[in-house]
Amino acid sequence: MNGIKTDLHDVKKRLEAVTERLTLIKVDSPLTDHINRYPLPSKSNVIAILNDIFEVIFPGYYSEKEITDLNIKGHISNKINCIYEKIVEEIKKSFMQEHVHDSSVCEICSVSEQKAVVSSLKLLEYIETLQDLVAKDVKAAFDGDPAARNFSEIIFSYPCILTITIHRIAHFLYKTGVPFIPRIMSEYAHSLTGIDIHPGATIGEYFFIDHGTGVVIGETCEIGDNVKLYQGVTLGALSFPKDDGGKVIKGLKRHPKIEDNVTIYAGATILGGETVIGKNSIIGGNVWITNSVAEDSRVIIDVSSSNVTFTKKKT
Known part of the structure; x- marks a missing residue:
């Protein structure tokens, strides 16, 4: 091999040494x-x-x-x-x-x-x-x-x-x-x-994810009927409570509830176990939500001020 002489005995010894170390x-x-x-x-x-x-x-x-x-x-x-x-x-x-x-x-x-x-x-x-x-x-x-x-x-x-x-x-x-x-x-x-949908997430009927790439749905998330998500949506946890020993407490409600007939557009992030998105609401793209949204709402980013605005949908 490229003029380098191979000592088969040395190779065997080195491989045995590797095996010994990895077996420990x-x-x-x-x-x-x-x-x-x-x-x-x-x-x-x-x-x-x-x-x-x-x-x-x-x-x-x-x-x-x-x-x-x-x-x-x-x-x-x-x-x-x-x-x-x-x-x-x-x-x-x-x-x-x-x-x-x-x-x-x-x-x-x-x-x-x-x-x-x-x-x-x-x-x-x-x-x-x-x-x-x-x-x-x-x-x-x-x-x-x-x-x-x-x-x-x-x-x-x-x-x-x-x-x-x-x-x-x-x-x-x-x-x-x-x-x-x-x-x-x-x-x-x-x-x-x-x-990425955790198997613990509860999802209702007539569920649709358009495109899909980058969607994350956490373990304790609850999704109602007729909900539509777009790519990049995160339904995640806001924080992880810890016990006195500093370890994360398991089994708590950490992820949001999405009620019936909600549409969530691309890149929206909705966090927290106490966060509820009310039925018939529309969540615009790239918003960050950690508080509940009333039913029949429309949530979008105000481009002129970079603020998130909450309005009632016209009926």
């Missing part, structure tokens, strides 16, 4: 915290499960074969059974993480498997309701985007439908207490579309 468990490091623990859920398997669920929710759109009246029942049956077999195993792994300090492996496996069966069946039984919700999201996208030509274009190409559908799956698992997997799902959607 760093007790205080989060990077080695999962040694001697039960296996984590497989990210690739969770993504495969999402792909299978999409084939059931959108029959004919994500399938490699043609779906007809004659074969749809068999196709759905095969997919449902396939999803069940995969997701039971991954949810079981998730629940096992809650028992890392327990000693009875057999008991942990048994309890985790029972919980996984219950959670998996609940999710599969929820898919019919999920289809109805997603159909309303597709209609909201069609009604809200004058460039949309048909439902097929929206289902197959709009990033918001991909993200919102994954969110509704993840949110259901989150609400049923399944650890790990909801966040894997939401971050997978985030990586694909640039839309």
Whole structure:
């Protein structure tokens, strides 16, 4: 190699030394915290499960074969059974993480498997309701985007439908207490579309995100029906209360509530768990809001003074 003589014995010794150093468990490091623990859920398997669920929710759109009246029942049956077999195993792994300090492996496996069966069946039984919700999201996208030509274009190409559908799956698992997997799902959607929705966020019917890139929706955010967001909107936390030890207090309401029929334009930032955007309001682009807004309001930046103005919409 470029005239440099390679001493294979020296290379081997150096590689062994690297291995020895990397094998030493760093007790205080989060990077080695999962040694001697039960296996984590497989990210690739969770993504495969999402792909299978999409084939059931959108029959004919994500399938490699043609779906007809004659074969749809068999196709759905095969997919449902396939999803069940995969997701039971991954949810079981998730629940096992809650028992890392327990000693009875057999008991942990048994309890985790029972919980996984219950959670998996609940999710599969929820898919019919999920289809109805997603159909309303597709209609909201069609009604809200004058460039949309048909439902097929929206289902197959709009990033918001991909993200919102994954969110509704993840949110259901989150609400049923399944650890790990909801966040894997939401971050997978985030990586694909640039839309970051925490699985804990509650979102109503007919939800539409136009363009989508840069949208952030926090864990305790509540969004009503017929809400429309544009790119770059943040529904986030204003501050993080801490305990006497200086650690962030978990589980508090940190994110805003957006009531029905609200439109929020690009780049708007709305923060705080006590902030409520009243129904039928329009929030202009690039505004910063940390206080509640009355219903039927219009909030815009006054360009002449750089102040934010609050006015009632004309009825």
